[in-house]
Amino acid sequence: xxxxxxxxxxxxxxxxxxxxxxxxxxxxxxxxxxxxxxxxxxxxxxxxxxxxxxxxxxxxxxxxxxxxxxxxxxxxxxxxxxxxxxxxxxxxxxxxxxxxxxxxxxxxxxxxxxxxxxxxxxxxxxxxxxxxxxxxxxxxxxxxxxxxxx
Numbered sequence: 001x002x003x004x005x006x007x008x009x010x011x012x013x014x015x016x017x018x019x020x021x022x023x024x025x026x027x028x029x030x031x032x033x034x035x036x037x038x039x040x041x042x043x044x045x046x047x048x049x050x051x052x053x054x055x056x057x058x059x060x061x062x063x064x065x066x067x068x069x070x071x072x073x074x075x076x077x078x079x080x081x082x083x084x085x086x087x088x089x090x091x092x093x094x095x096x097x098x099x100x101x102x103x104x105x106x107x108x109x110x111x112x113x114x115x116x117x118x119x120x121x122x123x124x125x126x127x128x129x130x131x132x133x134x135x136x137x138x139x140x141x142x143x144x145x146x147x148x149x150x
Contacts, residue, residue, distance in 0.1 A: 001053045
């Protein structure tokens, strides 16, 4: 599992918040990591994995705290989730680049938590914090060390 973003930029820290919560909830042996969102870094992080879950913040205009999910192996990245990254090329672009060069894992799920405030130095908004905790609780029951790499 990869939590993407920058926790020093308000709601952009949503992916990190989910990973932080999962460190308390997930079974031992589940690979939990964080990343800045650099496309090359993301592609490398899942290069040897069978099943990867990526969590990032989004700014698509939906209400703050809204959680979106898609299967990145079987669906193209939704247009609302492309080009809305605060870290240059975002998760959507990394997924499509990996698809183009044949470097997607066998299973790649992406969750996006809609943010409200991406200001430098801001804390997570209450809506995003609630959504991050709820998502972590939901994911914790489905994670197993044998079924999830990356």
